[in-house]
Amino acid sequence: MRRAVLTDFDGTITRSDVAEQILDEFAPNGWWDIEALHRQRKIGTRDSLARQFALVHASPEDLLAFVDRAAEIDETFHGFAAFCASEDVRLEIVSEGLDFYVRHLLAKWRIDLPVRTNRTTFEGGRVSIAYPWSDPTCTLCGTCKLRRLFELRVEGFRVAYVGDGHSDLCPAIEADLVFAKAELADLCREEDIAFMPFERFSDVQRGLSAWR
Numbered sequence: 001m002r003r004a005v006l007t008d009f010d011g012t013i014t015r016s017d018v019a020e021q022i023l024d025e026f027a028p029n030g031w032w033d034i035e036a037l038h039r040q041r042k043i044g045t046r047d048s049l050a051r052q053f054a055l056v057h058a059s060p061e062d063l064l065a066f067v068d069r070a071a072e073i074d075e076t077f078h079g080f081a082a083f084c085a086s087e088d089v090r091l092e093i094v095s096e097g098l099d100f101y102v103r104h105l106l107a108k109w110r111i112d113l114p115v116r117t118n119r120t121t122f123e124g125g126r127v128s129i130a131y132p133w134s135d136p137t138c139t140l141c142g143t144c145k146l147r148r149l150f151e152l153r154v155e156g157f158r159v160a161y162v163g164d165g166h167s168d169l170c171p172a173i174e175a176d177l178v179f180a181k182a183e184l185a186d187l188c189r190e191e192d193i194a195f196m197p198f199e200r201f202s203d204v205q206r207g208l209s210a211w212r
C-alpha cells in the first residue's frame with residue numbers, strides 16, 4: 001500500500017507560527033483573547049482567523065517584508081521532502097494559515113508540493129479570507145485537513161499526519177500514524193491518541209523509515 005504524508009505548515013514546516021507572528025506585530029493585543037476562545041474550542045478556526053485578521057491593517061508588501069524577516073524553516077525539511085520523493089511517499093501540505101505568506105515562503109524556499117490553504121484578499125488595507133478547501137458539512141475549520149486525508153485513503157494510501165496545533169486534531173484522530181509536538185502532542189495525550197513525538201522533520205524521517 002502506498003504511503004502519504006500530510007503536514008501542517010505553521011509551526012511544523014516553519015519553526016514558529018507565522019500567522020501568530022503577524023498578529024503579534026500588526027494586530028492590537030485583543031487578538032489573543034480570540035485565540036484563547038479558539039484554544040478552548042469555543043469557536044472554530046475559521047471564525048478565529050476571520051476575527052483576528054480583521055484587526056490587521058497593513059499592506060501585503062509590509063506583511064511580506066515582515067514575514068521574510070520573521071519566518072524560519074525547519075532546516076531538515078528539504079532533506080525530508082527529498083526522502084519522500086525517493087521513497088515514493090506522497091507529501092502534501094494542508095494549512096489553516098493564509099495563502100499570501102504560505103505560497104510566498106514555499107516559493108522562496110523552493111518547495112514545490114501540493115498545498116491546500118485559505119485564500120486571502122486585500123482591499124483598502126484590510127484582509128479578508130475565503131475558504132476554498134473547507135468541508136461543506138462543517139463550519140469550524142477553513143481548510144479541512146481531514147477531508148484530504150479521507151480522499152487519499154480512498155485513493156488507496158495509508159496516511160501519516162505531522163502537526164503541532166489545534167487545527168491538527170481532526171486529522172490526527174483519523175491518521176494511520178501521527179507525529180505530534182507542542183499543543184497537538186498535549187491534545188493527543190488528552191484524547192488518548194497514539195503519536196510519535198518529533199522536533200524536526202529529521203525525526204519524522206526516522207519514524208517513517210520504520211513504517212512500511
Ligand SMILES: [Mg+2]
Nearest residue numbers: 008010011165
Ligand atoms: Mg501549526
